[in-house]
Amino acid sequence: MAVETMTLFTSPVSPPRRLRSATSEAPEIKVVLTTIALLFVAIFLLLPLAAVFVEAFRGGIAAYLSAITEPDALTAIRLTLTVAAIAVFCNLVFGVAAAWAIAKFEFKGKSLLTTLIDLPFSVSPVISGLVYVLLFGAQGYLGPWLGERGVQIVFAIPGIVLATIFVTFPFVARELIPLMQEQGTAEEEAALSLGANGWQTFVFVTLPNVKWALLYGVLLCNARAMGEFGAVAVISGKIRGVTNTMPLHVEILYNEYAFSAAFAVASLLALLSLVTLAVKTFLEWRFADGIAVGRSH
Amino acid sequence: MRRFRMALLAAFGAATIATSASGETTLLNVSYDPTRELYRQFNEAFAEHWQEKTGKTVTIRMSHGGSGSQARSVIDGLEADVVTLALEADINAIAEATGKIPADWRGRLANNSAPYTSTIVFLVRQGNPKNVQDWDDLARDDVQVITPNPNTSGGARWNFLAAWAWAQKQFAGDEEKIRAYVGSLYRNVPVLDTGARGSTTTFVQRGIGDVLLSWENEAFLALEELGPEQFEIVVPSVSILAEPPVALVEGNAERKGTTAVAQAYLEFLYTRPGQTLAARHYYRPFKPELADPADLERFPDLELVTIDDFGGWVEAQPHFFGDGGVFDQIYKPASRS
Numbered sequence: 220m221a222v223e224t225m226t227l228f229t230s231p232v233s234p235p236r237r238l239r240s241a242t243s244e245a246p247e248i249k250v251v252l253t254t255i256a257l258l259f260v261a262i263f264l265l266l267p268l269a270a271v272f273v274e275a276f277r278g279g280i281a282a283y284l285s286a287i288t289e290p291d292a293l294t295a296i297r298l299t300l301t302v303a304a305i306a307v308f309c310n311l312v313f314g315v316a317a318a319w320a321i322a323k324f325e326f327k328g329k330s331l332l333t334t335l336i337d338l339p340f341s342v343s344p345v346i347s348g349l350v351y352v353l354l355f356g357a358q359g360y361l362g363p364w365l366g367e368r369g370v371q372i373v374f375a376i377p378g379i380v381l382a383t384i385f386v387t388f389p390f391v392a393r394e395l396i397p398l399m400q401e402q403g404t405a406e407e408e409a410a411l412s413l414g415a416n417g418w419q420t421f422v423f424v425t426l427p428n429v430k431w432a433l434l435y436g437v438l439l440c441n442a443r444a445m446g447e448f449g450a451v452a453v454i455s456g457k458i459r460g461v462t463n464t465m466p467l468h469v470e471i472l473y474n475e476y477a478f479s480a481a482f483a484v485a486s487l488l489a490l491l492s493l494v495t496l497a498v499k500t501f502l503e504w505r506f507a508d509g510i511a512v513g514r515s516h
Numbered sequence: 517m518r519r520f521r522m523a524l525l526a527a528f529g530a531a532t533i534a535t536s537a538s539g540e541t542t543l544l545n546v547s548y549d550p551t552r553e554l555y556r557q558f559n560e561a562f563a564e565h566w567q568e569k570t571g572k573t574v575t576i577r578m579s580h581g582g583s584g585s586q587a588r589s590v591i592d593g594l595e596a597d598v599v600t601l602a603l604e605a606d607i608n609a610i611a612e613a614t615g616k617i618p619a620d621w622r623g624r625l626a627n628n629s630a631p632y633t634s635t636i637v638f639l640v641r642q643g644n645p646k647n648v649q650d651w652d653d654l655a656r657d658d659v660q661v662i663t664p665n666p667n668t669s670g671g672a673r674w675n676f677l678a679a680w681a682w683a684q685k686q687f688a689g690d691e692e693k694i695r696a697y698v699g700s701l702y703r704n705v706p707v708l709d710t711g712a713r714g715s716t717t718t719f720v721q722r723g724i725g726d727v728l729l730s731w732e733n734e735a736f737l738a739l740e741e742l743g744p745e746q747f748e749i750v751v752p753s754v755s756i757l758a759e760p761p762v763a764l765v766e767g768n769a770e771r772k773g774t775t776a777v778a779q780a781y782l783e784f785l786y787t788r789p790g791q792t793l794a795a796r797h798y799y800r801p802f803k804p805e806l807a808d809p810a811d812l813e814r815f816p817d818l819e820l821v822t823i824d825d826f827g828g829w830v831e832a833q834p835h836f837f838g839d840g841g842v843f844d845q846i847y848k849p850a851s852r853s
Contacts, residue, residue, distance in 0.1 A: 352592050355593075356592035356593045357591065357592055357593030357614065358591060358592055358593075358613065359592070362592075362593055366593065371593070371595070373592060373593055373594075374589065374592075374593060374594040374595065456579055456589055456594040457579045457580065457581060458544060458577050458578070458579045458594075459577060459578050459579070460577060461577055471580070473717070474549075474552075474713045474714070474717060475552055475553075476741040476742070
């Protein structure tokens with residue numbers, strides 16, 4: 220981030236030396252600042268990440284492979300991917316709908332909706348899990364009614380999906396709203412006046428304008444959905460091989476003195492996030508122009 | 517896009533079907549923290565036994581956590597067929613809140629439904645650098661004690677009562693002195709984890725504290741897993757006979773049609789294979805004659821009080837661990853200092 224700002228402000232048109240602008244610093248200060256930033260990144264981000272992989276391979280490659288192909292681990296991986304896919308899909312649909320409504324229309328309660336979208340960010344994940352236990356648990360408001368009809372929500376996959384959707388709720392909408400607001404309604408109005416119907420306007424005008432922001436939101440949403448621990452821990456019941464997601468499985472293995480196995484699964488989780496990050500970076504690089512327009516908040 | 521959506525629907529559908537309508541019988545055993553290793557082997561043994569006896573396959577699923585929070589989950593709808601918890605009070609809580617366990621559950625199996633027992637010992641670092649020998653050392657200013665939170669952990673409640681039992685003897689029942697002692701012990705606790713395994717991790721992996729108040733089986737397991745060159749066990753002069761009970765959750769089992777196999781599962785704990793495995797995993801078997809004598813030799817002899825000396829769990833639970841009970845009164849000043 221620091222590097223970005225510096226190139227932005229210093230390199231393009233550097234002012235004559237005597238008229239030193241407020242943003243250009245002496246070279247030694249630049250070096251110090253960059254060193255601090257890099258050291259910080261190395262100590263707090265790279266070192267722990269490296270430690271995960273070192274620990275994961277401590278027992279050798281065979282031990283690593285058996286840790287991630289063992290049936291409970293496979294179920295956890297499958298469950299995490301399924302839950303993330305459902306949560307991302309739901310939040311994609313909701314996020315687009317909400318952003319569209321907020322950016323393109325005026326209606327009562329609009330500011331309330333905007334505030335509510337941010338709610339999951341300000342609530343502790345543990346509470347997010349607990350509210351669903353309160354709602355759908357056997358002692359909850361809706362739980363007994365659902366239980367009589369054989370519908371199990373908490374301590375089962377639907378509960379985990381619900382909690383994950385709640386926690387990752389804002390990501391897509393938060394990416395889209397500022398962009399859509401900035402773009403205004405002129406292009407949509409033009410499309411409508413040329414005879415397009417609402418759906419066509421959305422698909423051929425609105426969507427292409429926001430596709431990069433949308434993708435960005437989806438990636439962030441996905442990363443968080445796969446890594447969520449607190450909310451899922453409350454609602455999963457931790458049944459091995461059934462409702463254990465990858466983060467929960469890591470904790471269980473760690474508590475069972477299976478350190479290499481715990482770090483093996485953790486490294487897999489880290490790898491999934493790294494892939495997400497790599498895709499994001501690639502998209503930013505490949506489509507820098509389109510995204511620059513989109514990310515201006 | 518459409519194909520993606522279909523795939524999603526299919527995946528979701530498959531996941532739901534796989535959990536609800538699989539052909540073989542599945543039991544869910546909701547247990548407390550330190551039983552992981554025991555039940556992993558016991559479940560295999562029982563599945564084999566059931567296959568031989570009836571020709572049917574049974575899969576046993578496990579869920580582990582602090583005993584109190586596990587009971588809470590069963591109350592909130594976790595569909596356990598059997599519960600194997602750290603203490604009677606937690607099973608009573610399920611019975612009262614849901615009615616899925618009959619009130620007289622303790623009488624349904626031998627030895628008050630406790631197929632194995634355990635006790636509370638001290639785990640210290642190699643060489644016992646703080647020279648901790650008995651309960652009075654835990655109240656010393658220079659000693660840090662690790663024990664979980666009695667509100668969420670069953671083991672923690674046994675720890676608390678074991679300390680209380682020693683003080684009761686030491687101070688000849690002088691309640692004020694007992695409270696002062698237990699209070700200063702808990703002032704030496706830097707972290708209250710939610711479960712016994714969490715406390716073990718705090719002590720063993722994170723290196724916090726001088727003494728871990730631990731289930732005997734958990735202490736032995738830590739020695740076995742991490743090597744006797746790092747830790748040693750100190751046996752106090754007095755401790756408590758901890759009886760972790762087991763019970764059939766009739767309400768759930770009947771609905772799922774698993775009553776017979778769940779009952780057989782619990783009874784299998786009392787047979788030779790069950791008792792042998794319990795002793796192998798450092799639980800004191802109810803019928804020692806069925807276990808391997810070599811395993812039994814590892815258990816030290818010590819004076820054990822029982823929960824009946826506290827009037828049973830029905831009295832001890834609300835008195836010591838209820839809202840505003842003795843623990844809350846004692847621990848509050850500790851958290852302020």
